[in-house]
Amino acid sequence: MSLTNLRFSQSSPDSRAYYGDGVRPQYDFGIAYPDPRSVPALELSEALRIGADSEGQDLALYPGIQGYKPLRQFLSDKLARDRNISVTADQILLTSGAGQGIHITMEMLLDPGDVVLVDDFTYSGGLAQIKRFRGDPQPVKTDNEGMLPDALEATIQRLLREGRTIKLIYLVPSFQNPQGWSISLERRKAILAAAQRHNLVILEDDSYCDLRYEGAAIPALRTLDEEGHVIYISTFSKTIAPGMRCGYLTASGALFERAMACKSGGPVPLFVSLAIHRYSDQLASHIEQINDIQMSKRNAMLAGLSEHFSDSATWIRPEGGLSIWVKMKQEVDLQAIRDKVFATDNVSYMPGNRFSPDLSTGKNFMRLSYGFNTPEEIYEGMGKLAAAFRREGVL
Amino acid sequence: MSLTNLRFSQSSPDSRAYYGDGVRPQYDFGIAYPDPRSVPALELSEALRIGADSEGQDLALYPGIQGYKPLRQFLSDKLARDRNISVTADQILLTSGAGQGIHITMEMLLDPGDVVLVDDFTYSGGLAQIKRFRGDPQPVKTDNEGMLPDALEATIQRLLREGRTIKLIYLVPSFQNPQGWSISLERRKAILAAAQRHNLVILEDDSYCDLRYEGAAIPALRTLDEEGHVIYISTFSKTIAPGMRCGYLTASGALFERAMACKSGGPVPLFVSLAIHRYSDQLASHIEQINDIQMSKRNAMLAGLSEHFSDSATWIRPEGGLSIWVKMKQEVDLQAIRDKVFATDNVSYMPGNRFSPDLSTGKNFMRLSYGFNTPEEIYEGMGKLAAAFRREGVL
Numbered sequence: 001m002s003l004t005n006l007r008f009s010q011s012s013p014d015s016r017a018y019y020g021d022g023v024r025p026q027y028d029f030g031i032a033y034p035d036p037r038s039v040p041a042l043e044l045s046e047a048l049r050i051g052a053d054s055e056g057q058d059l060a061l062y063p064g065i066q067g068y069k070p071l072r073q074f075l076s077d078k079l080a081r082d083r084n085i086s087v088t089a090d091q092i093l094l095t096s097g098a099g100q101g102i103h104i105t106m107e108m109l110l111d112p113g114d115v116v117l118v119d120d121f122t123y124s125g126g127l128a129q130i131k132r133f134r135g136d137p138q139p140v141k142t143d144n145e146g147m148l149p150d151a152l153e154a155t156i157q158r159l160l161r162e163g164r165t166i167k168l169i170y171l172v173p174s175f176q177n178p179q180g181w182s183i184s185l186e187r188r189k190a191i192l193a194a195a196q197r198h199n200l201v202i203l204e205d206d207s208y209c210d211l212r213y214e215g216a217a218i219p220a221l222r223t224l225d226e227e228g229h230v231i232y233i234s235t236f237s238k239t240i241a242p243g244m245r246c247g248y249l250t251a252s253g254a255l256f257e258r259a260m261a262c263k264s265g266g267p268v269p270l271f272v273s274l275a276i277h278r279y280s281d282q283l284a285s286h287i288e289q290i291n292d293i294q295m296s297k298r299n300a301m302l303a304g305l306s307e308h309f310s311d312s313a314t315w316i317r318p319e320g321g322l323s324i325w326v327k328m329k330q331e332v333d334l335q336a337i338r339d340k341v342f343a344t345d346n347v348s349y350m351p352g353n354r355f356s357p358d359l360s361t362g363k364n365f366m367r368l369s370y371g372f373n374t375p376e377e378i379y380e381g382m383g384k385l386a387a388a389f390r391r392e393g394v395l
Numbered sequence: 396m397s398l399t400n401l402r403f404s405q406s407s408p409d410s411r412a413y414y415g416d417g418v419r420p421q422y423d424f425g426i427a428y429p430d431p432r433s434v435p436a437l438e439l440s441e442a443l444r445i446g447a448d449s450e451g452q453d454l455a456l457y458p459g460i461q462g463y464k465p466l467r468q469f470l471s472d473k474l475a476r477d478r479n480i481s482v483t484a485d486q487i488l489l490t491s492g493a494g495q496g497i498h499i500t501m502e503m504l505l506d507p508g509d510v511v512l513v514d515d516f517t518y519s520g521g522l523a524q525i526k527r528f529r530g531d532p533q534p535v536k537t538d539n540e541g542m543l544p545d546a547l548e549a550t551i552q553r554l555l556r557e558g559r560t561i562k563l564i565y566l567v568p569s570f571q572n573p574q575g576w577s578i579s580l581e582r583r584k585a586i587l588a589a590a591q592r593h594n595l596v597i598l599e600d601d602s603y604c605d606l607r608y609e610g611a612a613i614p615a616l617r618t619l620d621e622e623g624h625v626i627y628i629s630t631f632s633k634t635i636a637p638g639m640r641c642g643y644l645t646a647s648g649a650l651f652e653r654a655m656a657c658k659s660g661g662p663v664p665l666f667v668s669l670a671i672h673r674y675s676d677q678l679a680s681h682i683e684q685i686n687d688i689q690m691s692k693r694n695a696m697l698a699g700l701s702e703h704f705s706d707s708a709t710w711i712r713p714e715g716g717l718s719i720w721v722k723m724k725q726e727v728d729l730q731a732i733r734d735k736v737f738a739t740d741n742v743s744y745m746p747g748n749r750f751s752p753d754l755s756t757g758k759n760f761m762r763l764s765y766g767f768n769t770p771e772e773i774y775e776g777m778g779k780l781a782a783a784f785r786r787e788g789v790l
Contacts (some may be wrong), residue, residue: 007733015398020581024456031457033455033456033457033590034455035455036452036455036456037452038559039451039454039455041448041451041452041454042444042448042451044454044666045440045443045444045447046444047441048440048443049441049444050441052437052439053436053437053440056436056437057431057434057436058431058638059434059436059439059636059638059639060428060429060430060431060434060636060637060638060766060767061419061431061636061637061638062426062637063430063638067535086545088418095660096491096659096660096661096664097660098662099660099661100660102657102662103659125771129441161747167586186448193494215548241454241455241516241666242454242455242456242457242661243453243454243455243458243664243665243666244454244666245661245662245663245664245666246664247661258544264491264495264498264660265490265491265495265498265640265659265660266491266492266494266495266637266640267640268640268669269491269638269641269664270638271439271638271639271667271670272639272664272666272667273664275666290787292785322431333655338758344534371455372455394497
């Protein structure tokens with residue numbers, strides 16, 4: 001068929017780019033997987049069996065778009081306990097991962113050309129969703145505590161002078177992806193004040209909040225916000241498994257109403273929700289266990305970095321999450337050698353420019369994720385990566 | 396927060412309107428549920444256990460957007476066997492129910508104001524997705540074999556004269572929802588020829604194709620099409636359970652590439668796909684079993700109709716599917732009394748106007764779905780419905 005007379009209406013990203021394509025290197029530092037060996041697959045299948053035994057017939061029904069209410073009730077309790085966020089089960093929408101929460105937010109708020117303010121380097125899936133809805137992600141300079149308030153205000157003023165419409169600020173405040181820092185309390189207050197001053201929505205992507213293995217938790221922007229500016233999203237992908245495709249979104253008033261109307265594909269499957277709900281009483285201890293594992297993996301990667309990269313790179317030591325952000329000398333191009341290192345040395349990493357709104361800035365940075373391999377493999381893989389980099393003349 | 400300066404970009408339907416809201420009447424003829432008592436909940440949980448035992452660690456990974464390949468391979472085989480459709484696993488995209496297949500198609504093809512040709516009464520979820528992307532569903536007159544080819548051509552010519560852009564034809568060829576007829580082979584060929592002549596895409600929603608308990612199968616439009624005009628979607632919602640939220644889409648070339656790029660929320664959960672895949676060798680016999688059950692339910696409803704409605708209504712006897720389409724006298728308004736009958740008599744039905752593009756035509760029709768209740772309850776409920784209708788003066 002000739003498609004010449006069919007103009008596709010959406011400029012969508014290639015979704016496959018976010019996901020692995022089945023070919024994984026031996027040392028997979030490219031994607032922020034949780035630890036595969038501690039995925040509670042059998043506990044989840046037992047949880048599902050228990051749930052199906054009592055409520056299996058309900059699989060025949062079309063439930064409300066918000067998803068299984070007992071799981072939303074669990075989340076209401078969890079958000080109150082862990083993040084001091086007060087929302088009822090009725091103010092929570094289950095989503096297909098945090099990614100769908102981002103999709104929903106962009107779909108409901110963006111008109112073509114609208115600006116979304118983002119960190120100078122931020123989650124590539126967030127950037128892709130902004131561009132999918134023809135939004136314009138504009139970077140704001142950050143340091144190790146998050147967006148610089150002066151830079152934020154200056155960027156807003158410049159864009160307003162240019163006649164641009166700014167709709168929202170996208171943030172990953174806990175263990176920012178890819179940079180690893182968390183936004184300090186003071187900065188959170190400053191960013192929130194800017195959002196209130198300019199009547200902007202904040203999309204707070206708290207996907208990594210449970211993965212803290214050092215330091216004290218910092219209040220969520222949603223907790224600090226009393227004016228309903230914050231759409232808060234998170235996910236079970238990093239604490240249970242991405243293969244569940246279960247995240248959640250909460251917001252106030254009209255924002256929440258519209259989010260429900262934009263949810264695609266019906267509710268999160270009851271089949272998934274039943275399993276997570278019946279498993280939920282084991283979740284806190286599971287998170288403790290995986291955080292111990294991830295900390296040892298982080299330490300293995302930090303040891304590898306110290307041993308091989310100290311002379312040529314700097315990095316941020318994260319207190320949680322799944323990745324370390326590494327900066328090399330300005331002239332280094334890690335994008336250019338990525339495929340060769342993958343193919344030749346069986347090691348992957350994510351070049352920094354993938355996290356930049358222009359997809360070009362930051363080729364001398366890389367994100368190294370340590371969720372997939374064991375600590376021993378990570379340490380070994382860092383040696384392989386260093387050898388590859390020396391061969392390529394960048395180390 | 397004041398939202399006055401935030402213009403929401405999408406005119407979305409209230410998704411909650413498609414789904415039950417938790418309050419179900421005793422006699423629930425309003426929604427096309429599959430039979431709850433035969434949902435294979437424990438078989439699915441056993442299937443999941445077996446899948447998780449061998450591939451549970453893969454829940455930690457981010458797989459390709461198309462979803463679990465062994466399940467797509469099963470679908471490739473099933474489509475070849477049951478529908479004579481030749482597609483490889485790589486040409487199949489798993490979706491969150493057939494509803495997401497509709498969403499994807501509308502998102503990728505529609506610009507605001509574009510026309511989608513639809514049956515005079517068609518699936519309300521399809522209409523809602525067309526309107527969500529600001530498309531204009533234009534009805535074409537049907538009889539008991541589907542769209543009338545002359546009416547289709549005349550509608551196309553009229554719209555072209557008016558300068559309108561027509562993008563696609565949305566069809567439910569097997570046990571059309573809500574009308575229950577299937578499009579005859581001759582009509583399928585005529586509609587396909589019209590699509591080819593005018594270079595239109597056909598979205599073939601074959602969600603009910605497996606639910607045939609009488610008569611011979613009719614080839615899919617996708618089978619007849621040799622030019623890549625047909626996007627074919629179907630679902631496990633009616634054969635296994637809507638609570639799995641697993642459907643599938645196949646198309647050719649650029650249409651398929653764009654469909655993958657528009658898939659929201661990542662792939663269908665591996666947790667769901669593993670269960671369906673390991674259950675799939677039981678699916679054919681399960682379908683035989685539920686079709687026996689549904690036929691007895693249909694017969695109970697037909698008996699109730701014959702007993703109570705013969706003087707005042709006509710209906711289409713479906714050879715499969717989950718619903719009967721009933722026409723009453725022109726002056727009857729079944730929309731007006733629907734809520735009262737629900738509340739007073741504990742019986743629900745879906746007024747015909749909900750399936751009309753203008754949401755107003757067809758108030759003297761109703762769709763009666765027979766998946767939820769037992770045959771005995773159905774027969775009893777039809778008596779209650781007749782009594783309510785007599786009281787309301789419409790019977």
